[in-house]
Amino acid sequence: MNTQAQSESQALTDTSEGMSYLNRLPRRLVVLYLPLAIFVFVLLFPFYWMTITAIKPNAQLTDYNNYSPFWVVGPTLAHIRYLFFETSYPGWLVNTMYVAVASTVLSIAASVFAAYAIERIRFTGARPVGLLIFLAYLVPPSILFIPLAYIVFKFGIYDSKLALIFTYPTFLIPFCTWLLMGYFRSIPFELEESALVDGASRWQILTKIILPLAVPGLISAGIFAFTLSWNEFIYALTFIQSSENKTVPVGVLTELVRGDIFEWGALMAGALFGSLPVVILYSFFVDYYVSSMTGAVKE
Amino acid sequence: MSTMSIEKPRFSLSTLMQNGNMLALLFMLPAAVFLICFLTYPLGLGVWLGFTDTRIGREGIFIGLDNYQYLASDGVFWLSVFNTLLYTTVASAVKFALGLWLALILNEKLPFKSFFRAIILLPWVVPTVLSALAFWWIYDAQFSIVSWSLIQLGIIDSPINFLGTPNNARASVITANIWRGIPFVAISLLAGLQTIPQSLHEAASLDGATSWQRFRYVTLPMLTPIIAVVMTFSVLFTFTDFQLIYVLTKGGPVNATHLMATLSFQRAIPGGQLGEGAAIAVAMIPFLLAAIMFSFFGLQRRKWQQGGQD
Numbered sequence: 001m002n003t004q005a006q007s008e009s010q011a012l013t014d015t016s017e018g019m020s021y022l023n024r025l026p027r028r029l030v031v032l033y034l035p036l037a038i039f040v041f042v043l044l045f046p047f048y049w050m051t052i053t054a055i056k057p058n059a060q061l062t063d064y065n066n067y068s069p070f071w072v073v074g075p076t077l078a079h080i081r082y083l084f085f086e087t088s089y090p091g092w093l094v095n096t097m098y099v100a101v102a103s104t105v106l107s108i109a110a111s112v113f114a115a116y117a118i119e120r121i122r123f124t125g126a127r128p129v130g131l132l133i134f135l136a137y138l139v140p141p142s143i144l145f146i147p148l149a150y151i152v153f154k155f156g157i158y159d160s161k162l163a164l165i166f167t168y169p170t171f172l173i174p175f176c177t178w179l180l181m182g183y184f185r186s187i188p189f190e191l192e193e194s195a196l197v198d199g200a201s202r203w204q205i206l207t208k209i210i211l212p213l214a215v216p217g218l219i220s221a222g223i224f225a226f227t228l229s230w231n232e233f234i235y236a237l238t239f240i241q242s243s244e245n246k247t248v249p250v251g252v253l254t255e256l257v258r259g260d261i262f263e264w265g266a267l268m269a270g271a272l273f274g275s276l277p278v279v280i281l282y283s284f285f286v287d288y289y290v291s292s293m294t295g296a297v298k299e
Numbered sequence: 300m301s302t303m304s305i306e307k308p309r310f311s312l313s314t315l316m317q318n319g320n321m322l323a324l325l326f327m328l329p330a331a332v333f334l335i336c337f338l339t340y341p342l343g344l345g346v347w348l349g350f351t352d353t354r355i356g357r358e359g360i361f362i363g364l365d366n367y368q369y370l371a372s373d374g375v376f377w378l379s380v381f382n383t384l385l386y387t388t389v390a391s392a393v394k395f396a397l398g399l400w401l402a403l404i405l406n407e408k409l410p411f412k413s414f415f416r417a418i419i420l421l422p423w424v425v426p427t428v429l430s431a432l433a434f435w436w437i438y439d440a441q442f443s444i445v446s447w448s449l450i451q452l453g454i455i456d457s458p459i460n461f462l463g464t465p466n467n468a469r470a471s472v473i474t475a476n477i478w479r480g481i482p483f484v485a486i487s488l489l490a491g492l493q494t495i496p497q498s499l500h501e502a503a504s505l506d507g508a509t510s511w512q513r514f515r516y517v518t519l520p521m522l523t524p525i526i527a528v529v530m531t532f533s534v535l536f537t538f539t540d541f542q543l544i545y546v547l548t549k550g551g552p553v554n555a556t557h558l559m560a561t562l563s564f565q566r567a568i569p570g571g572q573l574g575e576g577a578a579i580a581v582a583m584i585p586f587l588l589a590a591i592m593f594s595f596f597g598l599q600r601r602k603w604q605q606g607g608q609d
Binding site: 169174 | 348539
C-alpha cells in the first residue's frame, strides 16, 4: 500500500514537465477531451435516462413528438409514491439491507481471523492456504447455485434470508481475506514482535495492534463486501420464493415486470432507489473503493 | 478464551511458533467451515449432480455420462457454448481496448481528474440487474431513445428492433456488458499506469521515440502483468455472466443469446432438471480453466522473460 501510494505521488509530481508536446490546446481537445466527453456521456447516460423516466408523467413517457424525451415538463412523484406505498418495495429494501449487512459482518469477522492466521501466524501450509483462498474467489456463483440450492433446501433454510446470509460469504470471505492479507502484510512485523516480547497474547496483538492499524483495510473490505452482496442476484433469485423475503434486484425484476404493459416509470424508480444506497456509500468512500478494487487485482 | 489457554507457555519464541499451528487452526476455523460447507462441498456436489438425474423434489440416481451424452446431441447446448464464446471474446476484447484507452486518457493531466475517475466507476458500482433494466428500457422495440435519436438525425427510417432478432440481440447484450465492464478495466489499468515512472517516457522521447513507440515499447511492456490479471478477471466474469442476459432477453430470441449460465439456470430451476443443469455448469469449468491459463500464463510469460519477479 505504502509503496503504491509513494509511486503514485511520485508519478504525479513527475508529470509536471512530462510530455509537453501534447499541451497544444487544439490537439488536447481532439485527443483527450472529446473522447473523454464521449466516454462520460455514454457511461452516465443510462443513469440519466433512469432518473428522468422515474419522474416523468405517464403521458410524456412515450410521446416523443410533443415532448422532448431528454427533458421533463412538470415532473411527478407518482411513480415513486406508487413504488413505496402500493408495492412490497420498501420490504425488499429492508431485506437487502439486512442480508447485505449481516453477510458483510459475518464475512469480515471470519476473514480477519483467517487473514491474520495466514499472514502472521505462519502455520505449516499457510502459503498453499492463501493460494486456495485466491482460487476460491475465482469460483463463479453461476457454477455453484444449483448444488447450493440443493444444500440450502436440505438445511431447511430455503426461502429464508438465512439462505442468503450463509451463501453470500462464499464469495465475500475469499475476497475480504485476500484483501486483508495485503493490508496485514503492510503492517511492520516489529510492532508485533515487541508486543510478543512484552507478553501480549495473540488475541491482544490482533485486537490492540493489528486491527486499529488495519482500519482502512477493514473499511475497504467492508464497503466492497456490502456492495457485492447488495448487487448479488443469482443466489437471491434461486433461493427465495416468497415476496416478503426478496431482495431489491430480484423483487423489481420478478414482481414489477408483469404482463405486456411495462410500467416503465415505476420500474425505473425501483432501479434508481435500489442503486442509491450503494452509490451514496460509494460517494463517501471513493478512494477506499478504488484501492480495494485495484488492490484485489494487484496482489 | 481458548486462545488464552493455548498461549500459556510463551517463554520462548520457538514454542510459540509450534503452538502457532494449533492457534492458526482455531483462527482459520470460521472461514474454513463456511468455505467448506458452502463452496468446496457444493463444487463437489455439483460435479456429482451432473452424473445423476436429480430433479427438483426427487432424489436422483447415478446415470453416468447420460447427461453429457444428451447435451452433446443437444443443439441448444452447443448454441449456448457458441454464444458464450462469442460473448466473452467480443466483449472482453472491446472492454480491453476501450478500457485501456480510457485509462490512458485519465492518466494525462486533466482538470477534475479524481471527479472523473469517481463518476466513471459508477456503472460498475450500481447493481447489474438495475442498470440492465435501464438498458432494457433503452432497447425498447417501440420507444427506444437510441432509435428515436437516430431517426431524428436521419440515419435510420424505422426503430431498431434491438432485442428482437438474433444478431441484434447479441450485439445489444454485448454492448450492455461492455458498458458495465469498461470502468473496471479502465480504473484497474489506470492504477497500473500510475506506477510506470515518468522518467522512462522522458528517456524514450529524448531518444526520439514517437508517442506510438513510447506506448508500444514502454507503457505496454510495463503494464503487461496487470493487464494479465485484469483480463483474467474480466474474462472470468464475462464468461459466467448471468444477470444481464436474464434481464434483457432471458436467452431469447430463439435461444440466440442463451449463455451456458442462463441455460443451466433455465434447465435446472424453472425446468426442474437439476442434474442436467449441473452438467451444463460443470461443462463451463474446462473453458474457464483454459481462459484463466491462457490470459494468465500467456500474458505473464513476458514478465518472466524480462527477469522480473512476481
